[in-house]
Amino acid sequence: MAATSTQRGVTPIRPAPRKTLPWPIQFYRSAVGRKWVMGVTGLMLLGFVVVHMLGNFKAYISPESIDHYGEALRDMGGHLVPRTHLLWAMRLGLIGAFALHIHAALSLTLMSRRSNPQSGIDGQKKYAGSQDYIAANFASRTMRWTGPIIVLYILFHLADLTWGTRSDEFVRGEPYHNMVDSMSSLPVAIIYIVANLAVAIHIFHGTWSAMQSIGINNPRINGIRKPVSMGLAALVLVGNLSFPIMVQAGVLDEETSEESAPALVLSEEVTS
Amino acid sequence: MSGSGNTNVLNLTLKVWRQEGPNATGSFDSIPVEGIADDMSFLEMLDIVNEQIIEQGGIPIEFDHDCREGICGACGVMINGNAHGPKKGTTTCQLHMRNFEDGDEIVVEPWRASGFPIMRDLVVDRSPFDHIVESGGYISVNTGAAPDANLIPVPKDASDMAMDAAACIGCGACVAACPNSAAQLFTSAKLSHMNLLPQGQAERWKRTEQMVETMEQFFGACTNHGECTEACPKEISLDNIAFMNRDYLKSKVKNRKLTGQVFP
Numbered sequence: 001m002a003a004t005s006t007q008r009g010v011t012p013i014r015p016a017p018r019k020t021l022p023w024p025i026q027f028y029r030s031a032v033g034r035k036w037v038m039g040v041t042g043l044m045l046l047g048f049v050v051v052h053m054l055g056n057f058k059a060y061i062s063p064e065s066i067d068h069y070g071e072a073l074r075d076m077g078g079h080l081v082p083r084t085h086l087l088w089a090m091r092l093g094l095i096g097a098f099a100l101h102i103h104a105a106l107s108l109t110l111m112s113r114r115s116n117p118q119s120g121i122d123g124q125k126k127y128a129g130s131q132d133y134i135a136a137n138f139a140s141r142t143m144r145w146t147g148p149i150i151v152l153y154i155l156f157h158l159a160d161l162t163w164g165t166r167s168d169e170f171v172r173g174e175p176y177h178n179m180v181d182s183m184s185s186l187p188v189a190i191i192y193i194v195a196n197l198a199v200a201i202h203i204f205h206g207t208w209s210a211m212q213s214i215g216i217n218n219p220r221i222n223g224i225r226k227p228v229s230m231g232l233a234a235l236v237l238v239g240n241l242s243f244p245i246m247v248q249a250g251v252l253d254e255e256t257s258e259e260s261a262p263a264l265v266l267s268e269e270v271t272s
Numbered sequence: 273m274s275g276s277g278n279t280n281v282l283n284l285t286l287k288v289w290r291q292e293g294p295n296a297t298g299s300f301d302s303i304p305v306e307g308i309a310d311d312m313s314f315l316e317m318l319d320i321v322n323e324q325i326i327e328q329g330g331i332p333i334e335f336d337h338d339c340r341e342g343i344c345g346a347c348g349v350m351i352n353g354n355a356h357g358p359k360k361g362t363t364t365c366q367l368h369m370r371n372f373e374d375g376d377e378i379v380v381e382p383w384r385a386s387g388f389p390i391m392r393d394l395v396v397d398r399s400p401f402d403h404i405v406e407s408g409g410y411i412s413v414n415t416g417a418a419p420d421a422n423l424i425p426v427p428k429d430a431s432d433m434a435m436d437a438a439a440c441i442g443c444g445a446c447v448a449a450c451p452n453s454a455a456q457l458f459t460s461a462k463l464s465h466m467n468l469l470p471q472g473q474a475e476r477w478k479r480t481e482q483m484v485e486t487m488e489q490f491f492g493a494c495t496n497h498g499e500c501t502e503a504c505p506k507e508i509s510l511d512n513i514a515f516m517n518r519d520y521l522k523s524k525v526k527n528r529k530l531t532g533q534v535f536p
Contacts, residue, residue, distance in 0.1 A: 016489060
């Protein structure tokens, strides 16, 4: 252990933790704890993204298939719980995960900024020398940019396909019709494509980083952590990009939707 | 020292960070350097430059160094934006000038982080590393006289990982290279070094909690870029950071449980 001894002392950038607080709060106030929270909530959100995509694949089976799926989500729990209550419980979990993920990310960024007089974060170079980064890749360096892009995209996506505020053509309870109506507009399709690129880049570093942050580490699995992250990112990228592209290509279109009477019958049941 | 006849001589331009004191404003100084043999180490090259500067009546460039064998951790500068220069797994003192080309401009800077304030030229104050070790990087259980060899069995895997982690010389290259100026690699190496071995178990959870929390008073937050491992002259693995993260959560639970078991 070698370090320059000095009389001067180095001013801390953060105060010592308060030991009187309950341990989960103490844990969350530490940077390592916040990375844990980011990792766990990140994996929850990743699970949501994958399940959401799998559900959307039902659009390729038939319009009724995805419309039924949407209805099944709202009616989850059958007669055991009031309608949409289970769905709302899951939504609240997701909103909580989002809030914690974003709060942890913001506070950790601020902490890193304080730790660095010539901030190497946000893409600036820390040193005048020519070498920039060795190990950090595009995905890891742009997490602080792809994150906000995803937040904006989610707001747009909710307005577009959940609240239906973007278009007058929106019909509640008919996801197939709404999806085709939305993505058949070229600008909207481009928004979905760009946003899902950001999602995939975020997932690529995020998955690996989450495993590191929550200590999923064992010589037997370390070799597959990067390939698994890349595979998940690729899966989400290909799967989610397929929807706007297939709508634009005309593979998914309104005609198939109109042929299918059951979807309309279903939506009548929903409103009654 | 190969002593072979094919020693090349390099003429270089050094762009060195000069700063008179902790509160002074620093700037880069361009110094032409001639006749450097390529089997010199980087620090020997700096010695020659300092000789030149002294002969011309200037103030020599201040830099930290001690053993010059790559085992003490005293030396360390950013060379062309690389901690300890371009060669992997090498400290500045073990970096030879044959890694540079004739006519190169070499940018030499001190480590940069709030936790490592610059004291003068290339010298930074690394006392926060001492504070981290002071807060738990020791084993204080009284073990009596020296035990017989092999009295305490240590699993081979644990001993390998602990020994690899113990190779950390505390030079600060990890913090210097980190875009967040985080000290996770250093702290986790010190923790793995003790937390994996039987002798370290009694104080394991107190140590983990205290060392992590001391680290966070001075340094940034890890974002898993992996720059630290690349910069590390001892090639300490990122696996140590995952191990520390795992132990830190456990420490919060175990320390609380321990406190509950103590009767006043």
